[in-house]
Amino acid sequence: MAAVMIGVDPHKGSHTAVAIDAAEVPLGTVRVAASASQAARLVDWAAGWPDRTWAVEGAGGLGHLLAQQLVAAGEQVVDVQPKLGARVRLLSTGTPDKNDPNDARSVAVAALRSPSCPQVAADGHALVLRVWSRRHRQLSSLRTQAACRLHAVLCELIPGGVPQVITANRAASILDAHRAAGPAGQAWHDLAAEHLADLRRIDTQLREARAKIRTAVRASGTSLTGIFGVGPVVAATVIGDVADITRFPTAGRFASYNGTAPIEVSSGGRKIYRLSMRGNRRLNHAIHMAAVTQIAHKHSDGRAYYDRRLKEGKTPSEARRALKRKISNAIYARLQADARRAAAGPGGQPGNDSHAGATGSHPERQLFGQATPEPGHHPTPAPITAEPRKPRKLRQTP
Numbered sequence: 001m002a003a004v005m006i007g008v009d010p011h012k013g014s015h016t017a018v019a020i021d022a023a024e025v026p027l028g029t030v031r032v033a034a035s036a037s038q039a040a041r042l043v044d045w046a047a048g049w050p051d052r053t054w055a056v057e058g059a060g061g062l063g064h065l066l067a068q069q070l071v072a073a074g075e076q077v078v079d080v081q082p083k084l085g086a087r088v089r090l091l092s093t094g095t096p097d098k099n100d101p102n103d104a105r106s107v108a109v110a111a112l113r114s115p116s117c118p119q120v121a122a123d124g125h126a127l128v129l130r131v132w133s134r135r136h137r138q139l140s141s142l143r144t145q146a147a148c149r150l151h152a153v154l155c156e157l158i159p160g161g162v163p164q165v166i167t168a169n170r171a172a173s174i175l176d177a178h179r180a181a182g183p184a185g186q187a188w189h190d191l192a193a194e195h196l197a198d199l200r201r202i203d204t205q206l207r208e209a210r211a212k213i214r215t216a217v218r219a220s221g222t223s224l225t226g227i228f229g230v231g232p233v234v235a236a237t238v239i240g241d242v243a244d245i246t247r248f249p250t251a252g253r254f255a256s257y258n259g260t261a262p263i264e265v266s267s268g269g270r271k272i273y274r275l276s277m278r279g280n281r282r283l284n285h286a287i288h289m290a291a292v293t294q295i296a297h298k299h300s301d302g303r304a305y306y307d308r309r310l311k312e313g314k315t316p317s318e319a320r321r322a323l324k325r326k327i328s329n330a331i332y333a334r335l336q337a338d339a340r341r342a343a344a345g346p347g348g349q350p351g352n353d354s355h356a357g358a359t360g361s362h363p364e365r366q367l368f369g370q371a372t373p374e375p376g377h378h379p380t381p382a383p384i385t386a387e388p389r390k391p392r393k394l395r396q397t398p
Helices: 038-048 064-072 082-091 100-113 125-157 168-177 182-220 232-242 251-258 281-296 301-311 316-344 354-358
Strands: 004-010 014-021 026-033 052-057 077-080
Touching: 004 038, 004 100, 014 038, 014 100, 026 038, 026 100, 038 064, 052 064, 052 100, 064 077, 077 082, 077 100, 082 100, 125 168, 125 182, 125 232, 168 182, 182 232, 232 281, 232 316, 251 281, 251 316, 281 301, 281 316, 301 316
Parallel strands: 004 052, 052 077
Antiparallel strands: 004 014, 014 026
């Protein structure tokens, strides 16, 4: 443990830092403006405490830039979740005011007393994938909005509107065949043309974003795309949100993080497990898309597992949740294997043992075939009895 812990409460315009010792005694406070020299000023201020650690609140959010600048300067930095600092402030003696120095001190105390605060490392492929997956989600949302607006305007031009899914080419054909009647009709026609231009522009941007995601996923060397239904976009979402898989000691902890593990609501002698709505919902959605893809392809091992759960009396929703948990376990195994190869250095680059890492002794890894769906391919479902199944992890009751 460092002799001095420096808590930082970051903001857009300024950053407040408070240094405390092992007994939580404040040693100093400083406030610096958010500028190009912010990290250098903080390091100069803390030069009197050579054995120091920086605790930045929200190092993955608002404090990301400052944390990365401190890491680049050779400082040791840990990430403190905002809720930890808030709990320290809530449980502290007295009634401390809610201000930046007290917030920074709470962050320092939380980092000093909590062994679970992760250490901040320099950004790598995970950040690149998080950036472009976020861009893809934003563009997808914008496309949905543009398509809905175009649908609404076409209802003013064509009786009944367009019942099918709208595409740019279909909308262009409709507008080419439409003849505006009067100024009002011409206004609707021109507005539809503008919405069509928006849709085409967003479609082009989406294609460019997908191309950048494919390039970034290949550069990361991940083996996630070897899982059936996990394409570049899903892989980018998973890697970008997980970042460091080693922070999850077990597959169960990872499943709790992504919301595929049921939550226990037992009381007395009754043990009940219900659907979890906790965890990272973006990651849960990515796993859901992989599960839906597997279920849609009858030749996939995931579909075979889904059908077996239905024959056991599960509802479609329960069978899908069980499959999502299997996919979560497979993703965890792949990410762990990727992390081991990365830690092994140049001799452990992806490709040397990707097959062994993907089809080892874990039944979850054997459950899934190749990533690219091929309806003409019918692999034999691999056995999943090599490891005793734990009912409490697979029984998910809504």
